[in-house]
Amino acid sequence: xxxxxxxxxxxxxxxxxxxxxxxxxxxxxxxxxxxxxxxxxxxxxxxxxxxxxxxxxxxxxxxxxxxxxxxxxxxxxxxxxxxxxxxxxxxxxxxxxxxxxxxxxxxxxxxxxxxxxxxxxxxxxxxxxxxxxxxxxxxxxxxxxxxxxxxxxxxxxxxxxxxxxxxxxxxxxxxxxxxxxxxxx
Numbered sequence: 001x002x003x004x005x006x007x008x009x010x011x012x013x014x015x016x017x018x019x020x021x022x023x024x025x026x027x028x029x030x031x032x033x034x035x036x037x038x039x040x041x042x043x044x045x046x047x048x049x050x051x052x053x054x055x056x057x058x059x060x061x062x063x064x065x066x067x068x069x070x071x072x073x074x075x076x077x078x079x080x081x082x083x084x085x086x087x088x089x090x091x092x093x094x095x096x097x098x099x100x101x102x103x104x105x106x107x108x109x110x111x112x113x114x115x116x117x118x119x120x121x122x123x124x125x126x127x128x129x130x131x132x133x134x135x136x137x138x139x140x141x142x143x144x145x146x147x148x149x150x151x152x153x154x155x156x157x158x159x160x161x162x163x164x165x166x167x168x169x170x171x172x173x174x175x176x177x178x179x180x181x182x183x184x185x
Contacts, residue, residue, distance in 0.1 A: 001032050001179070004074035004110075006040035008131075009082035010091035015151050016080035016124075017041070019117045022161055023078045023171060031175045040070060042091055050097035064098035068106075071099075076178040077112040081131050083124035088131070096138075105139030111178045114145040115171075123149025144174025 005024040007017030024037045047061045048054055071077070082089045088096070099106050114131050116124030125147040135142045148154050148167055156163040162171060 001035040001075045002073060003027055003032075003035050003037045003076050003078060004040065004070055005037055005078040006042060007080045007082060008042065008092035009089050010042045010046070011082065011089075012043070014082060015117045015119075015155070016082040016115075018160065019115055019148060019155070020078050020080040022155075023080070023113060023115065023175065026161075026171060027076075027078065027175045027178070030172065032179055038070060038074070040067075042095060045095050046091070047094060047098050050094055050101075055101060060101055061098060064095070064102060067095060068099050068102050071106070071108050071110065074110055077107065077110045078115075078175075078178075079112065079131075080115040080117060081124060081127045083116060083118055083127035086126040088127055100138065104137070107135060107138050107140040109139050109141050112140055112142050113174045113178060114142050115148065117148040117151050117155070119151050120149050123147030123151070123154075125149070143177035143180070144170070146170045146174065 003024055005020045007014040007020045009016050028035045028037055045063045045067050047063050116128035118124040128145055128147050132142050132145050154164040154167055162168040
């Protein structure tokens with residue numbers, strides 16, 4: 001099984017990238033042993049700011065096609081959304097806008113686990129709610145989702161893993177749903 005995982009942030013110290021890496025590691029070591037993980041760094045997909053005029057002028061950047069291909073090659077998706085002012089990061093939203101111009105079915109109906117993390121009590125819950133709500137319009141098959149916050153109280157910096165037992169349980173349950181033929185109601 002091929003897993004595509006990334007933190008929807010361009011921060012080089014992204015806690016969401018760390019959460020996505022942790023989830024992918026748990027998936028390959030406990031849920032679907034032998035799975036391959038491709039971890040994306042959104043900094044490798046930096047594109048001009050989207051606008052219809054820019055698209056007409058330069059066309060769709062090759063990097064948008066490269067991300068679409070990475071999603072196509074995956075069997076399951078693990079995405080952790082960083083929250084900036086209650087919404088997607090500018091970097092992720094721009095990439096999403098470009099890829100959706102190729103095909104609005106961005107997530108390609110791949111089973112997905114959506115997460116978010118922040119230092120606040122809500123753990124990026126606002127952006128997570130936005131991503132989950134928008135997913136069906138973008139071809140998303142979100143099997144599970146949860147927010148982690150406050151990050152510093154719920155994630156062990158030494159072991160690079162969730163330290164909160166309830167969140168660790170929810171992670172494993174959500175990851176198991178990625179391989180399930182039965183979709184939860």
